Amino acid sequence: MSFFSTGPIENNPVGGVRTTQQLTVKIENRDLVNSGTVQVHGYVLDTTVTLYVVDPISVSPSEVVTRNYYANLDAIKFDFTTGGPAEDQIVISVWGKDDTGQLQAAHRVVREEL
Template sequence: MAIFSTGPIDNSPILGVRPSQLVTVKVVNRDSLNPYNLVIQGFLLNGSRTMYVNETVNLAPNQVLTKNYFADLDAFEFVFTTVEAVEAEVEISVWGKQNSGALVDPHRIVAWEKQAVLI
């Protein structure tokens, strides 16, 4: 099992508008033979840590999965837990976006930047 975290993401309003209103999560299963299960959890950070996303997804071999989540919050964090021991086989990226779909560069976390804790 591996746990990956974006860490806390500050999304405080600038001139009354938060930089990101959406979060796009892209997951790639690079294993050509084995399917994997991944738990996606999103947390609102507002003085306490409140879960607002809790979803288990199944990834087929060589599958690329894209999920979009609400992120019009002052601060948030996403945590990804693999059920199988697959750290090298699953890659995750997280992209903050405006409602228009424009990327928010400071809210971009790509596969090699994620924090991992192996269990």
């Protein structure tokens, strides 16, 4: 099993609107033969840490899975645990999007940063 985390992502309002409204997670299985799994946990970081996303995902060989999660919050963190025969071939990226679906570079986390 491998563990990856975005770490805390600050998303305070600017002019009354948060930069990121939605978080898109892309999961790619680069293994041509084996499947893998990813357990996604999303947390609201306030005065306490509150779990708000639990999403177990199976990823077939050569498959790309996209999930969208609510992110109109002041601070969040996402953790990913990979497993299965293809766990070393699973690549994860996280993308913040505004209310029109435009990518927000400030809230982009790619494989090398997880």
